[in-house]
Amino acid sequence: MPQPASLLTRAGPLIAARLVSGCITVVIPLVLARMMPQAEYGTYKLLFLVAATGAAILPCGVTQSLYFFVPRAKEPRVYFAQTLAFMLGAGAVGGLALWTSGPLLASVLSTPALAEHRLEFAAYTGLLVAALPLEVSLTSQGRTRLAAATYLASDALRAAALVLPALAGLGLHGMMRAMIGWAALRLVVACRFMLPENHGRLWDGRLFREQLAYALPFGTAILFAIPQQYAHQFIVAHAVGPALFAVYAVACFELPFVDLFYTPTGEVLMVRLGELDRAGRRGEGAAAFREAVDHLAVLILPPIAFIFAVAPAFITTMFGPRFSAAAPIFRVCLLVMPFGIWPLDATLRARGETRHILTTYLVKAVVCIPLAWLAVQRFGLMGGAASYVAAEILGRALLASRVPRSLSTPAQRARLRDLVPLAHLARTAAVSVALAAMGAGTLRLAVTFEAAVPGPLQRIVALAVASAVFGMGYLAHLVGSGVSLPGALRWVLGRRASKRPLAA
Numbered sequence: 001m002p003q004p005a006s007l008l009t010r011a012g013p014l015i016a017a018r019l020v021s022g023c024i025t026v027v028i029p030l031v032l033a034r035m036m037p038q039a040e041y042g043t044y045k046l047l048f049l050v051a052a053t054g055a056a057i058l059p060c061g062v063t064q065s066l067y068f069f070v071p072r073a074k075e076p077r078v079y080f081a082q083t084l085a086f087m088l089g090a091g092a093v094g095g096l097a098l099w100t101s102g103p104l105l106a107s108v109l110s111t112p113a114l115a116e117h118r119l120e121f122a123a124y125t126g127l128l129v130a131a132l133p134l135e136v137s138l139t140s141q142g143r144t145r146l147a148a149a150t151y152l153a154s155d156a157l158r159a160a161a162l163v164l165p166a167l168a169g170l171g172l173h174g175m176m177r178a179m180i181g182w183a184a185l186r187l188v189v190a191c192r193f194m195l196p197e198n199h200g201r202l203w204d205g206r207l208f209r210e211q212l213a214y215a216l217p218f219g220t221a222i223l224f225a226i227p228q229q230y231a232h233q234f235i236v237a238h239a240v241g242p243a244l245f246a247v248y249a250v251a252c253f254e255l256p257f258v259d260l261f262y263t264p265t266g267e268v269l270m271v272r273l274g275e276l277d278r279a280g281r282r283g284e285g286a287a288a289f290r291e292a293v294d295h296l297a298v299l300i301l302p303p304i305a306f307i308f309a310v311a312p313a314f315i316t317t318m319f320g321p322r323f324s325a326a327a328p329i330f331r332v333c334l335l336v337m338p339f340g341i342w343p344l345d346a347t348l349r350a351r352g353e354t355r356h357i358l359t360t361y362l363v364k365a366v367v368c369i370p371l372a373w374l375a376v377q378r379f380g381l382m383g384g385a386a387s388y389v390a391a392e393i394l395g396r397a398l399l400a401s402r403v404p405r406s407l408s409t410p411a412q413r414a415r416l417r418d419l420v421p422l423a424h425l426a427r428t429a430a431v432s433v434a435l436a437a438m439g440a441g442t443l444r445l446a447v448t449f450e451a452a453v454p455g456p457l458q459r460i461v462a463l464a465v466a467s468a469v470f471g472m473g474y475l476a477h478l479v480g481s482g483v484s485l486p487g488a489l490r491w492v493l494g495r496r497a498s499k500r501p502l503a504a
Contacts, residue, residue, distance in 0.1 A: 021155035026256060031163050033250065033319040036172075042242030043113045044172055045249040049233055050105065050114075051125045054098065055132065056226040058090040060219030063133045064349060065211050067267065070140035071274035080137055080194040081202035082211060088130045095126025109237045111245075113172075120176035127183035134190040139267050150189070157182050217354035225361035228391060232372045232384040239376055248381050250319050251329035252388075255307060258340040261299045265292050266346030273350035286407045286414040289347055294421045296341040297428045298481045304337045305436035306470045310443050313463045332385040336392045344399040351406040360398040364391060431477050439470035 033041055062083055070076045098105075102118025114121070134154075138147035161182040165174030195202075227234075233252060237245045269292050273285050307314055311334070312327040319326070348357055368391035375383030400416070407414040443466035 021152050024156050024159050028159055028162050029250075029253065030318060032166055033246075033323065035166050038246050038322065039241075039243045040113070040172060042237075042244075042246035042249065043111055043117075044175070045246065046109060046111055046237055046242065047114065047117060047121055047172075047176070049230060049249075050098070051121065051128060053226050053230055054094050054125045055128050057219075057223050058094040058129045059087060059132055059222075060090065061215035061217070061222060061354070062086050062090075062211065062219065063136050064218060065215040066133065066136050066140040067270040068214055068274065068349065068352065069211060070137075071142075071271050072278055075201065076141065077195075078201045078204050078207055079211065080133070082204070082208045083133050083137070084130075084190065084194050085203070087133055091126040091128070091130035094129050095122040098122040098125055109234065110239075110241045111237065113242070117172065117176055120173065120180060124176060124180045124183055127180065127187055131183060131186035131190045133194060134186055136267075137190070137194050139264075140271065142271065144264075144268070146193075154182075154186060157185070214352065214354060217358045218349060221354065221358035221361040224358075224365040225395075228361070228365040228368055229388075231369045232376065232388045232391075235372050235376045236381060236384045240381075244381075247323055247326050248329065248384065250315065250323045251326035251381070251385065252333055253318075253330065255304065255334075255337060257303055258300055258337050261296055262340040262343070265296060266343040269343050270346050270350040273347070283409045283412050285347075285351075286412075286419060289343070289403070289407060290419050290421055292343050293341055293419070294424050295481075296343070297421075297425055298478065300340050301338060301428050302432040302435050302470075302474050302477060304334060305432040306439045306467075306474075308334050309436040309440035310463065310466060313443060313466075317460055317463050329381050329385045332382065332389060335389045339392060339396050342396065342400065344396065344403055347403055348399065348406055353402055353406050356402045357399070360395060360402075363398060364395040367391075367394060428481075435470055435473045435477065438473055439466045442466040442469040 032044065036044065066079060066083060069079050099118055099122035102121070103115045105118075106112050106114035135147045135150050138144075138150060158179070161178035162175055165171070165178050168174065233245075233248065236248045240248070269288060272288050276282055276284050276288070308331055311331045312324065315327045315330055316324050345357060348354070368387065371390065372384060372387040375387040377383075379386070404414045404416050404419060407419065443462055446462035446465040
């Protein structure tokens with residue numbers, strides 16, 4: 001009997017698409033941070049921070065519920081139609097709320113320019129929310145290659161919609177209008193894929209109530225989790241205004257390769273756990289979780305350690321010298337990134353543990369929002385970053401406490417130590433530190449040759465050389481670990497992904 005493909009092999013198309021799209025979208029901060037006045041850049045970051053908050057809260061967990069229901073459903077079309085109808089309504093409500101509250105947001109966040117963009121802002125957010133189920137609907141059906149192609153095309157168009165108006169001198173108004181067009185196009189494509197021309201129900205009241213019963217605890221959890229996750233940024237914006245907030249926003253820059261591996265792996269893990277439940281093989285869920293942790297660590301930890309070691313050069317090269325003060329704060333924020341090796345929320349959602357997620361995020365919000373306020377008032381930007389790290393540690397610990405129970409069966413109890421590949425993690429951590437030290441040492445040596453390079457390339461050369469040296473070591477580490485970018489690069493090159501399951 002042929003062995004099933006491993007989780008990360010199945011996620012290969014999604015990882016590959018995110019790898020390519022990450023290379024495309026990384027130009028956004030490179031261009032905008034240099035072309036826009038610092039205060040306008042801060043306004044832009046704040047606009048999209050509020051939009052991201054709305055896009056996370058308004059779905060109420062309904063979009064993510066597709067990962068639970070579709071793999072188990074005999075007739076998935078009804079779930080797609082119900083989800084799309086709900087998201088259209090949620091987007092309309094969210095857009096109206098943001099339009100009416102624009103002046104209040106501008107005042108509370110100490111950014112008067114927010115009020116000038118409230119109509120564009122509201123339209124963009126409403127359309128963005130309505131189109132959110134697009135890739136989720138494809139991934140939940142196991143159509144990972146089509147989902148990957150959609151991710152790639154969407155992110156490429158998004159980068160163009162942000163960068164081209166800036167290059168043309170159209171300012172933030174031009175950027176917002178282009179983003180409205182991008183979000184509207186996504187909604188059209190979502191309707192096309194989610195409502196194909198075939199027979200089948202579009203609505204079932206009983207199924208929709210079941211979907212809401214599953215989704216609302218998770219959606220309520222997100223209602224607490226997302227504002228808490230971004231609370232430190234909102235509090236800093238209120239305290240310092242758009243120009244200094246721009247520096248803090250740069251310090252909060254999220255390394256795209258973490259999401260590149262974490263999100264598709266979590267999505268595929270949810271689908272895999274659903275398939276195991278349907279096949280009566282629930283006990284194999286613990287092995288799937290352990291496999292995901294092991295290989296996410298191999299992929300994620302070394303680059304995080306390297307970026308931490310060369311943070312000042314990284315920030316200056318990416319965003320320019322005027323943002324150099326963000327480097328020490330950026331290092332603090334980086335301490336959150338290693339948590340990306342633990343697909344905790346995906347595991348709990350796949351096993352229907354949304355009430356525990358709600359309790360976790362409620363506790364986290366109650367503790368950490370006041371902590372962020374006090375930390376910013378007492379320690380400024382550095383306090384905001386430290387409160388963010390403390391909040392993530394608390395949240396992850398509370399989620400992790402429930403995972404062994406969710407992966408247990410009546411016949412086999414999963415223990416926390418059964419889910420953590422300690423020996424592999426220790427080896428990966430040691431290799432990560434060694435590779436980071438090698439890259440940082442190369443950077444110090446390469447700096448001495450910068451003077452020989454003319455013009456604006458001076459700052460790039462040393463970091464590029466250090467990155468190349470680190471990259472060679474990183475690739476050797478991947479080969480030695482048997483990961484080989486879990487089939488993702490092979491997929492990009494058009495080769496058949498390996499069907500050999502990765503070792504646990």
